Amino acid sequence: MIKEVENPVLETHNLTVVYDRKPAIWNIDFTLPAGSIVGIMGPNGSGKSTLLKSIMGVVEPNSGYARLFNKPLDAVRKRVSYVPQRQSVDWDFPASVLDVVTMGRYPHLGLFRKLRSEDKEIVADSLEKVGMLAFANRQISQLSGGQQQRVFLARALAQQADLYLMDEPLVGVDAASEHAIIDLLKQMQASGKTIVVVHHDLYTASEYFDWLVLMNTRLVASAPLEEVFQEEMLRDAYGGQLTSMSKIAALLREKSFPMRHK
Amino acid sequence: MNELWIIGTAALVATSSSLLGCFLVLRRMVMFGDAISHAVLPGIVIAYFLTHNKTGFPVLAGAALTGLLATLFIQFFNRKVRLQIDASIGISYTFLFALGVILISLLGPNVDLDQECVLYGEIAYVPLELIEIIPGLSLPRQFWILLLNMLMVTAFVRISYRYLKLGSFDPAFAAGVGIPVALWQFALLGGVSLTTVVSFESVGAILVIAFLAGPPATAYLLSRALKQMLYLSVAFGITATILGYYLATLLNASIAGSIATVIGVQFLFAFLYVRLKRNSLLNTPEVHEIK
Secondary structure (H helix, E strand, C coil): CECCCCCCCEEEEEEEEEECCEEEEEEEEEEECCCCEEEEECCCCCCHHHHHHHHCCCCCCCEEEEEECCECHHHCHHHEEEECCHHHCCCCCCCEHHHHHHHHHHHHHCCCCCCCHHHHHHHHHHHHHCCCHHHCCCEHHHCCHHHHHHHHHHHHHHCCCCEEEEECCCCCCCHHHHHHHHHHHHHHHHCCCEEEEECCCHHHHHHHCCEEEEEECEEEEEEEHHHHCCHHHHHHHHCCCHHHHHHHHHHHHHCCCCCCCC | CHHHHHHHHHHHHHHHHHHHHHHHHHCCCCHHHHHHHHHCHHHHHHHHHHHCCCCCHHHHHHHHHHHHHHHHHHHHHHHHCCCCHHHHHHHHHHHHHHHHHHHHHHCCCCCCCCCHHHHCCCHHHHHHCEEEEECCEEEEHHHHHHHHHHHHHHHHHHHCHHHHHHHHHCHHHHHHCCCCHHHHHHHHHHHHHHHHHHHHHHHCHHHHHHHHHHHHHHHHHHCCCHHHHHHHHHHHHHHHHHHHHHHHHHHCCCHHHHHHHHHHHHHHHHHHHHHHHHHHHHCCHHHHHHC
């Protein structure tokens, strides 16, 4: 089930990335509606992170392309924010929380322009929104996983983008942080932003997202949540993975309860 | 006066290497400096074969070019072949070094050139070779070259500070906002490569590597911010130079060796300091409360 939308905020065309002859993503072709919270889901190694990286030009696609706001990426870089996996960086790097969030302003400042008071306000405001203002001067090596993730989100907020691509923002995050992050995403959505989240937890998916992209190297589905969150779709994406299958069974049992309305 | 030139020259190497070394330490590629000091051998041999001159500009240029070539190899293997950075460094430099060794044997036994002249420079000879670039001001040749290199390195770090920082901390994010990460890494490694090449004639490759790794590692233990790490690293590099020089005169030992020894001792002290501080912190009731 692949649903196309009018005026997509993000579209990919035949996007393919091959690592060492084995495809990481194959012919991914979808459109995403503006103003939604989109979950990208699939089993481990299904190419979710690679998809984000190839959209952001971090990884060069072998074929295909992505368009954002109906333009090539380079024309709209400042309107897009990419949040890499928290584990991809060294948190022992000599920097404070403030330093990291300030990096979100670098694209606007370039190499030479000085940090204006306006930039400092944006940084402080971003920290406030993720509830980390009190930790501004804290060493990043002294943060918990959830706090690290919030710092990454604050850096993304400081970019003041319209489209956010987040790679596993809820992995290794404590329950309080997870709630804080989800609340934040909903606030961002309310102010017109589009948020694309790589996510691994099937249990929470139906609560968090309004649009779901299911993939397993190839695209399995891209449509509103209710239409994708069906047994056959999930089976298609998760294939023979036993643990996933039992999860799916449990989920489908839960489906007898009404889904939360949005 | 000689004393001043020796310390001054070594301090210039210390400054450039300690600055660039900070970014290498943070990117886990310190051994790149070691690799370059070996990889430049074929360039030196070819330049020597063409000019029959062991010092001077052609050899320097030959070394610098091979250094950049090695940098290209390493980046290619790392980024395009997707080989780990340490493996990329290892395969590139051993290959180029081996090429140099074969060239030496091909050119015959009458070639008066060996790895010693690269690995162990002699800083005590620095004041012997004076040249006059500004009329009336005769300075050691090495001093001029290293001064120029130090100014270039400092300017590079100053100008590209933000991108170097972002590229060292979070390369994926940096690439995402449109910074050409590979190009900046090449500029950084090119700078390390040039610094290694222009430095080893005077201080020897081993001391350059000691400067690239030691002071940045010591500073890393003690720093809370990248800027602080850069300043501390340079400060440690220069103090090690001065202390090392006097240690050498005191013991009548190798100057480069003494400086490298002081660098090691500095690290040891920093490590002990951090350990003691942590232990005393763990014994305060405040921490237990947080836990």
